[in-house]
Amino acid sequence: MSVGSASFDHAGKPDGVLNADALRADARRQALGLLALVSPGLFLVFAVIIVPIGWLFWLSLFDETGQLSFANYARFFEQASYIKTFVTTFKVAFVVTGASVLFGYPLAYMLSQLPRRAASICLIFVILPFWTSVLVRTYAWLVILQRKGLINNWLIDLGVIGQPLPLANNFTGVVIGMTHIMLPFLVLPLYASMKTIDVDCLRAGMNLGASPAATFRQIFFPLSLPGLASGVVIVFVLCLGFFVTPALMGGGKVIMWAMRMEQATSLYSNWGAGAALGVVLLAVTLALLGLFQRLLGARATGVWSRR
Amino acid sequence: MSTQNSLPISHWQRLWLYLLGGLVMLFLIAPSVIIVIMSFSGSTLLQFPPEQWSLRWYESYFGSVEWRDATIVSVKVAVMTAIAATPLGTAAAYAINAGTLRLTGAINALLTASLIIPVILIGIGTFFLYARIGLNNTLTGLVIAHTVQALPLVVLTVLSGLRSYDMNQEMVARSLGAGRFAAFFQVTMPQLRFSIVSGALFAFITSFDEVVVSLFISGGETTTLTRRMFNALRDQIDPTIAAISTCLIVLSIALLSAAQLFGRER
Numbered sequence: 001m002s003v004g005s006a007s008f009d010h011a012g013k014p015d016g017v018l019n020a021d022a023l024r025a026d027a028r029r030q031a032l033g034l035l036a037l038v039s040p041g042l043f044l045v046f047a048v049i050i051v052p053i054g055w056l057f058w059l060s061l062f063d064e065t066g067q068l069s070f071a072n073y074a075r076f077f078e079q080a081s082y083i084k085t086f087v088t089t090f091k092v093a094f095v096v097t098g099a100s101v102l103f104g105y106p107l108a109y110m111l112s113q114l115p116r117r118a119a120s121i122c123l124i125f126v127i128l129p130f131w132t133s134v135l136v137r138t139y140a141w142l143v144i145l146q147r148k149g150l151i152n153n154w155l156i157d158l159g160v161i162g163q164p165l166p167l168a169n170n171f172t173g174v175v176i177g178m179t180h181i182m183l184p185f186l187v188l189p190l191y192a193s194m195k196t197i198d199v200d201c202l203r204a205g206m207n208l209g210a211s212p213a214a215t216f217r218q219i220f221f222p223l224s225l226p227g228l229a230s231g232v233v234i235v236f237v238l239c240l241g242f243f244v245t246p247a248l249m250g251g252g253k254v255i256m257w258a259m260r261m262e263q264a265t266s267l268y269s270n271w272g273a274g275a276a277l278g279v280v281l282l283a284v285t286l287a288l289l290g291l292f293q294r295l296l297g298a299r300a301t302g303v304w305s306r307r
Numbered sequence: 308m309s310t311q312n313s314l315p316i317s318h319w320q321r322l323w324l325y326l327l328g329g330l331v332m333l334f335l336i337a338p339s340v341i342i343v344i345m346s347f348s349g350s351t352l353l354q355f356p357p358e359q360w361s362l363r364w365y366e367s368y369f370g371s372v373e374w375r376d377a378t379i380v381s382v383k384v385a386v387m388t389a390i391a392a393t394p395l396g397t398a399a400a401y402a403i404n405a406g407t408l409r410l411t412g413a414i415n416a417l418l419t420a421s422l423i424i425p426v427i428l429i430g431i432g433t434f435f436l437y438a439r440i441g442l443n444n445t446l447t448g449l450v451i452a453h454t455v456q457a458l459p460l461v462v463l464t465v466l467s468g469l470r471s472y473d474m475n476q477e478m479v480a481r482s483l484g485a486g487r488f489a490a491f492f493q494v495t496m497p498q499l500r501f502s503i504v505s506g507a508l509f510a511f512i513t514s515f516d517e518v519v520v521s522l523f524i525s526g527g528e529t530t531t532l533t534r535r536m537f538n539a540l541r542d543q544i545d546p547t548i549a550a551i552s553t554c555l556i557v558l559s560i561a562l563l564s565a566a567q568l569f570g571r572e573r
């Protein structure tokens with residue numbers, strides 16, 4: 001856009017070579033100026049994120065005795081506890097992503113069909129939790145789901161159950177808490193993409209005699225798939241590295257990837273092991289996002305920019 | 308029938324959809340509502356609705372030196388993060404929007420990397436780095452780490468504002484003799500102020516609510532509110548946390564409404 005500045009300043013001078021040089025010099029100045037604007041931010045990201053991660057990667061290549069080895073990575077295939085962690089993590093990620101789609105799709109669909117005013121009011125229900133602390137929401141679920149929590153108290157008072165149901169401090173609790181946190185990440189991009197579906201396409205389908213159900217199935221649903229895919233990918237990826245909710249609601253029984261990293265570094269000070277876990281997690285995350293971007297040509301960070 | 312999209316489907320036929328959507332909305336909002344109500348309970352038991360009402364959990368929050376100190380640390384860090392991240396993010400967004408830099412895509416990806424890289428890895432990495440340069444348990448360290456976390460949100464918010472702004476206006480100002488900075492501050496920035504203020508608010512709330520990185524790099528006198536809450540939750544469920552949570556929820560609502568109101572003024 002601002003390439004225009006150069007040609008603007010010098011427009012109207014028919015002078016050939018001189019002008020071209022001046023233009024090039026101006027463009028270079030412009031580029032340098034812009035680079036100066038991004039560099040402080042880039043420097044911070046580089047120093048606080050890229051350098052330490054590179055450092056950790058380097059560390060992960062050495063075993064406890066300081067020998068170059070793949071011991072830190074080999075452990076993932078050899079120790080049953082690591083394999084169990086990976087299995088748990090993917091299980092949680094799949095279930096939470098599935099639940100998010102199941103609950104999120106109808107909500108996004110409803111939002112996209114409502115009149116503008118009603119939709120923006122209903123959207124508050126999605127955006128407010130999105131901006132509420134994860135810790136607060138996890139605490140809320142603990143209060144609701146634990147042994148002496150609200151649901152168990154109600155059900156026992158009503159005489160439905162005699163013994164409290166195990167809803168928190170286990171797999172169920174982690175899935176419920178995480179689904180609550182992940183839902184907005186699915187609904188927001190999905191809603192945004194549903195909004196762009198041309199109503200005329202649907203109307204044409206119905207004019208040609210399709211029933212509402214057929215119109216949805218054959219026209220709306222296929223058109224909403226790219227938005228759904230972007231929500232699914234971001235939710236799945238976030239689940240893989242999620243820490244707070246499983247740490248608080250897993251009751252020590254549901255050990256996910258991120259918790260394993262925290263244990264390795266804080267509890268056992270085994271930086272090599274923690275770093276290796278981190279490197280693999282990052283690789284899986286980037287691979288999934290890269291694959292998504294390749295297939296659909298869209299960036300999955302969209303959820304944070306549209307509001 | 309909806310006049311806006313004028314599909315020949317009545318609201319009545321869509322009742323099941325509204326019901327389903329309403330249930331999901333209830334699922335999303337209920338936990339916050341329950342916590343706000345519970346925070347006014349008079350008993351230590353988890354009863355809903357509470358049988359007696361009191362402000363004892365708020366008294367216990369504001370009366371505790373530990374909680375108050377942690378809150379002050381969090382507020383300080385969040386304010387400084389917003390002050391640091393907003394100009395950095397705005398400058399970066401401006402440059403990215405120009406699009407003339409080579410590698411604009413790579414720069415964009417790098418700046419927004421912290422949204423995608425697992426936070427736990429950033430936490431461990433930052434702790435590891437800070438241990439070498441002595442920034443663990445310092446306010447400076449927290450502000451730097453949170454600024455990196457908040458930066459992408461400012462960049463994306465300002466960028467979306469810039470996308471709907473006609474940069475030719477700045478060109479006109481400059482062709483009329485305004486310098487680069489004058490043109491930006493007098494012409495562009497006033498029109499971007501909504502995005503910039505929203506970006507600053509998002510930076511504030513990102514820092515204030517940040518848990519995982521703070522868990523690693525804060526401690527002692529610089530323990531943040533979220534770190535203290537996390538540790539308290541690991542031990543037992545103290546209803547004081549309901550009062551703190553309510554304050555956090557109110558803060559989120561206030562900041563989001565501020566961002567919204569500012570948008571309408573435009």
